[in-house]
Amino acid sequence: MRSITTFDIQYAHRFYRFQGEAQYLHGHTGVLTIEVEDSVEPGVNMVFPCNEIQKTAWDVIKNFDHALILREDDPLLPAILDVYEKQGIKNGHRTNTMKGEAFSNELCTAYPDCRLVVTKETMTVEGMIKIVYSLLKDKLNIAKITFTSGVNAASCEFEVKGSIDRCPLCGIALDKDGSCPKCGYKKK
Numbered sequence: 001m002r003s004i005t006t007f008d009i010q011y012a013h014r015f016y017r018f019q020g021e022a023q024y025l026h027g028h029t030g031v032l033t034i035e036v037e038d039s040v041e042p043g044v045n046m047v048f049p050c051n052e053i054q055k056t057a058w059d060v061i062k063n064f065d066h067a068l069i070l071r072e073d074d075p076l077l078p079a080i081l082d083v084y085e086k087q088g089i090k091n092g093h094r095t096n097t098m099k100g101e102a103f104s105n106e107l108c109t110a111y112p113d114c115r116l117v118v119t120k121e122t123m124t125v126e127g128m129i130k131i132v133y134s135l136l137k138d139k140l141n142i143a144k145i146t147f148t149s150g151v152n153a154a155s156c157e158f159e160v161k162g163s164i165d166r167c168p169l170c171g172i173a174l175d176k177d178g179s180c181p182k183c184g185y186k187k188k
Contacts, residue, residue, distance in 0.1 A: 001040050002143055003047040005054050007032045007061055013069040013123045014076070025076070030125075030149040032061065032132065037143035037160045043168025052172045052182075053140060060135045063100040063110040069123045070116070077118065090114050107131050125154040133158060139173075140164075 009030045015022040034057055038047045070077050084090035092099075092113035099112030108119040108131050121127050125147045132145055133156070141164055146155040164173050165187070167180035174180055178187030 001047050002035045002037045003050055003053060004033060004035045005050040005057070006034075007054070007057065009061065009065040011064055011067050011069055014074070015122050015124070016071050016074040016076075018122070028149045030064075030128070030147060032128070033144075033146040034132070034136070034140070034142060035144040036140050038141050038163050038166075041166045041168060041171050044171040046171050048140070048164075048166065048173075049171045056139050057132075057136055059100055060103065061100075061132065062098055063103070063112055064117055064128075065098065067115045067117055070118060071122055072118050072120060080116070081114070084114050103135065105134055107134050125149050125152045126156075129154055129156050 009032060010027065011030060012025060012027040014025045017023070034053060036048045036053055040047055068080065070080070081090060089096070090113070096113065096115065099115070100110065102112055103110050106120070108117055110117050117123075119127065119131070128147045128149070129145045132147070133142060136142060137158075141160045141162075142158050143160050144155065144157045146153065165178070166173055167183060167185045169185045170180060170183045172180065172182050174185075174187060179185065
């Protein structure tokens with residue numbers, strides 16, 4: 001069975017070296033849907049609480065919300081950073097309160113202080129799915145991710161490996177020592 005949750009994100013990007021309208025800097029409202037698969041936890045009668053999926057995923061995804069997403073070889077990148085430096089916001093600002101933890105992997109690097117994500121590939125709907133899966137695959141049993149942005153949409157299903165040990169009282173994943181970080185339950 002699956003638990004499903006969605007996220008709305010606002011972002012700006014462009015398709016560098018693309019021969020069409022998308023080569024211009026533009027913005028989108030994106031809808032990201034994550035489906036988590038596992039057995040139904042008998043104590044709480046659910047696969048995984050959707051609000052806990054949201055908390056786990058949002059820690060990463062909020063770096064894409066109200067952010068600029070550019071490919072690492074885009075000549076706009078140094079210009080944007082220069083403007084941010086001159087404006088005094090490159091290293092953060094007191095109004096920048098929605099930032100997540102910085103991260104870097106083989107697909108992208110997040111710079112939360114300046115609301116910027118730098119990608120290795122052009123950030124398409126397919127690219128966003130690859131990025132989100134790479135960042136969350138070790139935290140959630142992701143069975144499917146769908147991303148819709150404007151009239152563009154993509155979806156990908158993933159093989160779910162094993163089961164995540166979950167709390168019988170609140171349904172969230174247990175820590176490595178068998179304790180629940182939310183309610184304090186301890187597995188015997």
